[in-house]
Amino acid sequence: xxxxxxxxxxxxxxxxxxxxxxxxxxxxxxxxxxxxxxxxxxxxxxxxxxxxxxxxxxxxxxxxxxxxxxxxxxxxxxxxxxxxxxxxxxxxxxxxxxxxxxxxxxxxxxxxxxxxxxxxxxxxxxxxxxxxxxxxxxxxxxxxxxxxxxxxxxxxxxxxxxxxxxxxxxxxxxxxxxxxxxxxxxxxxxxxxxxxxxxxxxxxxxxxxxxxxxxxxxxxxxxxxxxxxxxxxxxxxxxxxxxxxxxxxxxxxxxxxxxxxxxxxxxxxxxxxxxxxxxxxxxxxxxxxxxxxxxxx
Numbered sequence: 001x002x003x004x005x006x007x008x009x010x011x012x013x014x015x016x017x018x019x020x021x022x023x024x025x026x027x028x029x030x031x032x033x034x035x036x037x038x039x040x041x042x043x044x045x046x047x048x049x050x051x052x053x054x055x056x057x058x059x060x061x062x063x064x065x066x067x068x069x070x071x072x073x074x075x076x077x078x079x080x081x082x083x084x085x086x087x088x089x090x091x092x093x094x095x096x097x098x099x100x101x102x103x104x105x106x107x108x109x110x111x112x113x114x115x116x117x118x119x120x121x122x123x124x125x126x127x128x129x130x131x132x133x134x135x136x137x138x139x140x141x142x143x144x145x146x147x148x149x150x151x152x153x154x155x156x157x158x159x160x161x162x163x164x165x166x167x168x169x170x171x172x173x174x175x176x177x178x179x180x181x182x183x184x185x186x187x188x189x190x191x192x193x194x195x196x197x198x199x200x201x202x203x204x205x206x207x208x209x210x211x212x213x214x215x216x217x218x219x220x221x222x223x224x225x226x227x228x229x230x231x232x233x234x235x236x237x238x239x240x241x242x243x244x245x246x247x248x249x250x251x252x253x254x255x256x257x258x259x260x261x262x263x264x265x266x267x268x269x270x271x272x273x274x275x276x277x278x279x280x281x282x283x284x285x286x287x288x289x290x291x292x293x294x295x296x297x
Contacts, residue, residue: 008078008107009147009179011048011272012207017297018048018272019288020080020209023279025052025063034279035067041281043075045288048272051080051109051182061088065096069103080149081105084113085136089128093136097143109149109182110136110173134173141177150174152181152199152208154191155230167198174206181206182274185213185225187236187257189264196269210265213276214283215254218244251283259287266296273297 011018021042026032039050052068054061064082071079081100083093100108112133125131130139133150140146150173153166160166170181186192192210199206215221218240225232236257243249262273273291275284291297 008049008080009207012180012209013271017266017270018209019045019297020047020049020051020272020274021284022051022053022211022274022276023067025054025067026279031279032063032067038277038279038281039071039075039077042277042284043077045285047077049078049080049107051082051274053082054084054086054111054113061096065099068100068105072104078107079105080107080109082109082111083136084111085125085130085133086113087126087129089126090130090139091128093129094139094143097140097146101143101145106145107147107149108140109151110140110178111151112136134169134176137173137176137178147180148178149180149182150178152183152195154183154186154188154195154210163194164198167195167202170199170206171202171204174204178206181208183208183211184230185211185221185276186230187225187233187261189261189268192265192270193268207271209272209274210261210270211274211276212258212262212287213278214258214287215240216251216278216283217247218250218254221254255283255286258283259290262287262291263294263296266291 023035023038026035050071052064054064068079068081071077083096085093097108110133130136137148137150140148150170152170153160156163156166160169183192183195196208199208213221222232239253239257240250243253266273275287277284288297
């Protein structure tokens with residue numbers, strides 16, 4: 001791969017931690033206006049990259065691709081396009097990859113994606129499609145010109161037989177061509193550290209970026225954690241549950257906990273921090289500015 005295409009991977013292997021922000025495709029024009037306000041507020045922080053997810057079950061593909069392209073063409077930020085296998089043939093997926101490349105989007109996060117019936121529903125592949133993220137990694141590698149990232153699961157993928165098997169799948173993706181990984185949300189630094197140790201124990205040095213989501217709305221984050229297979233640890237619950245009805249108190253505590261989680265994973269050697277913004281900038285900026293003031297990012 002040409003050196004010019006490797007700036008993200010080089011940054012992850014540099015000594016200074018990277019920062020990145022994740023957005024989701026809004027459902028309507030009003031939501032899209034909010035997203036662009038958030039993007040404009042976060043752009044001055046000069047993230048290493050930003051990413052735009054697919055909607056649940058592979059929905060919102062058109063809006064995801066359009067927003068990612070607009071970031072590539074109209075901002076200073078490097079976009080990473082998400083791409084899932086849900087409800088798409090291999091030919092359709094290849095078409096999206098070509099569309100990304102034509103727009104200057106040469107970094108992709110290759111995901112299987114949640115089944116159309118929800119994260120806990122049985123997987124149903126497209127009759128002319130693929131069933132595993134590693135197949136998407138291999139497709140992108142065959143096409144060339146694309147730097148591929150993948151998902152990692154500190155507490156294990158819901159379908160994985162064990163944490164060890166989950167790590168083996170991640171290593172297989174790296175050997176197929178993936179050059180970085182971003183984790184699902186988690187709440188204990190030890191879960192991230194142990195994932196990295198399992199992967200390193202298999203002889204793989206893939207950079208693994210921790211995904212950070214502050215608890216700003218207890219019910220919302222608890223549901224997202226449940227659907228993704230992440231556990232809400234007792235030590236977090238005992239701090240949040242007593243104040244669950246006080247939104248301001250939950251927000252303050254959530255930012256405090258997320259900031260400490262960032263410190264802990266950086267101290268453990270994380271190559272960067274990936275903030276799941278939920279299309280709002282204020283909490284992310286608060287955490288970012290605290291860490292920057294401490295000289296951590």
